[in-house]
Amino acid sequence: MDIVVCIKQVPDVPNIRIDEHRMTIIREGVESIINPLDCVALEAAVDLRERQGGRITVLSMGPPQSEEALREALAFGADQAILLTDPAFGGADTLATSHVLATAISMLKPFPDLVLCGRQTIDSDTGHVGPQIAEELDLPQVCGVNEIDLQGDSLVVKRLYDGFLDTFRVNTPALLTVSQELSSPHHIPLADLERAFSDREIIRWAMKDLNLKPEEVGLGGSATRAWKLHKAAPKRRGEVVTGSPQSLVEHLIRKLEALSILDEESGNE
Amino acid sequence: MKKVEMNSPSKGIWVFGDYRHYFQNRVTLQLIAKAKTLAQRLGAEVTVVVLGEEVHQYAMEYVAHGADVVMVVDHPSLKNFQVETYSRLVATLVEDYRPEVFLAGATPFGREFFPRLAKRLKTGLSTDCIALEVDAETQLLLQTTPAFGGDLLAEVITQNHRPQMATVHPGVFEERIHDSRPVGRIIYPxxxxxxxxxxxxxxxxxxxxxxGYLENAAVVIVGGRGIGSGEQFQSLFDLAELLQGEVGATRPAVDAGLTGEDRLLGQTGKSVKPRLLITIGTSGALQYTTGIQGSETIIAINRDAQAPIFKIADLGLVGDAHSILTLLVEKLRKRL
Structure with missing residues (x-):
């Protein structure tokens, strides 16, 4: 089974700081990581290869430094890594990003049986790219799967969704996006990591290698613009009180009475 | 009788009608209400698209809740909400009727279906919006969506592509009261x-x-990572019982295993609008607060006086969550 895993290098979001004047993200000093759900997808791919044989290709669109994420993915167990990088790809929304990724996948020989993505990324959180690759490549999709089984030529997958546990049978080739519950990514041995950074090759494809035009990629191929970033204005600011637990609790109880959550009590205790 | 005006089809605002369960249907009603206010600014009509098998009752309900038009495709093969079938079908409808705006709830289905549909239509999509407005000058839809884990809000526009598509965070908008003498058209394309x-x-x-137990509770008690141990988290249930409420949790609390995913509130969980929400040991990250901002009254308890949660609280208590909680439960028990 040939599997493609799409990964994205993302800033380690909990450590992000914001430039309050310019309303931009300060990226300096923030570690970059593989999007956590993409690691779950990689682990699932490694597991499927163990059961079924085949090859794992990792694919990432991003600036040149995304190479680190791909090397890490090689250390994780991927067989080959392709970096889609070109200055023209910058500023892409999900429409343009999925176009570049889908074009690269369509150039792979043989065409993969399965494309895996994380359900969403921690930096933009849209969850668009998986379904949009599926649409462009005309693949069936199931998002947020937490179990993948193989039965003959089809996949049997499960997901927890809108309060229901759904089981699907999916013909391959297919695209799945994965949720946290699917697998726990294994620890990468340091020796493998070192080897991935010294001996392994990363394939690089730029815009012309994919036969794409500037108006199809990056800002030009995007339909949306983020034109303003701001912090949410605080909606209300009530009183903030300090004191002993005793006095705080009394304060709280008075508030509950004022809100008619509690019936008023006539001072006896 | 009110006169029903036909508008030029390109000015339409569409809402995807997800009726399957109580929760999804509420989201649809919320979107209809919001679409109505947007439609007034644009001089547009609100159309709800309903696909499925034997779905007429929902068409009636959506008209009663303010839809000008409900577009119904009723067919046995549409019974399951199947993304591939739905994308193909709805894309044809969009190409025929050319709506200006198309909204869906940011439910798991909406978040799987709308990206595929937007791609098929080669248009833009913003996800999990917490505000939608029409720009007075350009008439463009301003779509506000949380970015970078919610620390920032991004205002997104779709300038040249149509329709302008967005999924909307459940519970952000308020549904309209049911109209007993509604006027609307039901069409069968x-x-x-x-x-x-x-x-x-x-x-x-x-x-x-x-x-729906959390979404419908009048009182919600929320615990965050600052609550400490699982044992201390259990005392939230004592408090909830005394106030006849339910217990919710933040992402860090769920990730720490203090309680299950079904109690998760915020961007990746549920949204609640109780009469009273008491939030304990939660710092107030936007991923969480987007899910509670509709609460009538918010009381926050946190050890750190600088915690952002106090900025959205009606009453803030600075102190140790555990001792306040223990004392409060004790006092309330005495009153019963």
Whole structure:
């Protein structure tokens, strides 16, 4: 089974700081990581290869430094890594990003049986790219799967969704996006990591290698613009009180009475 | 009788009608209400698109809740909400009627279906919006969506592509009161249906949790990572019982294993609008607060006086969550 895993290098979001004047993200000093759900997808791919044989290709669109994420993915167990990088790809929304990724996948020989993505990324959180690759490549999709089984030529997958546990049978080739519950990514041995950074090759494809035009990629191929970033204005600011637990609790109880959550009590205790 | 005006079809605002369960249907009603206010600014009509088998009751309900038009495609092969079949069919409708704006709830289905549809239509999509406005000058839809884990809000526009598509965070908008004498049209477009059989639903069973228990609670007690141990988290249930409320949790609390995913509030969980919400040991990250901002009254308890949660609280208590909680439960028990 040939599997493609799409990964994205993302800033380690909990450590992000914001430039309050310019309303931009300060990226300096923030570690970059593989999007956590993409690691779950990689682990699932490694597991499927163990059961079924085949090859794992990792694919990432991003600036040149995304190479680190791909090397890490090689250390994780991927067989080959392709970096889609070109200055023209910058500023892409999900429409343009999925176009570049889908074009690269369509150039792979043989065409993969399965494309895996994380359900969403921690930096933009849209969850668009998986379904949009599926649409462009005309693949069936199931998002947020937490179990993948193989039965003959089809996949049997499960997901927890809108309060229901759904089981699907999916013909391959297919695209799945994965949720946290699917697998726990294994620890990468340091020796493998070192080897991935010294001996392994990363394939690089730029815009012309994919036969794409500037108006199809990056800002030009995007339909949306983020034109303003701001912090949410605080909606209300009530009183903030300090004191002993005793006095705080009394304060709280008075508030509950004022809100008619509690019936008023006539001072006896 | 009110006169029903036909508008030029390109000015339409569409809402995807997800009626399957109570929660999804509420989201649809919220979107209809919001679409109505946007439609007034644009001089547009609100159309709800309803696909499925025997779905007329929902068409009536959506008219009663303010839809000018409900577009119904009723067919047995549309019974399951199948993304591939739906994308293909709805894309044809969009190409025929050319709406200006198209909204869906940011439910798991909406978040799987709308990206595929937007791609098929080669247009832009913003996800999980917490505000939608029409720009007075350009008439463009301003879509506010949380970015970078919610620390920032991004205002997104779709300048040249149509429709302008967005999924909307459940519970952000308020549904309208049901109109007893509604006026609206129900239309049945002619379409070819091509069921996609590459994905087959084998079975679907409800997960054991009581549906809607959190969303409908009048009082919600929320615990964050600052609550400490699982044992201390349990005392939230004591408080909830005394106030006849329910218990919710933040992402860090769920990730720390203090309680289950079904109690998760915020961007990746549920949204609540109780009369009273008491939030304990939660710092107030935006991922969380987007899910509670509709609460009538918010009381926050946190050890750190600088915690952002106090900025959205009506009453803030600075102190140790555990001792306040223990004392409060004790006092309330005495009163019963």
């Amino acid at each position: 002619e379409v070819d249906i091509h069921p996609d059989e590459r994905v087959q639903l084998v079975c679907s069973r409800p997960e054991q949790s009581k549906k």
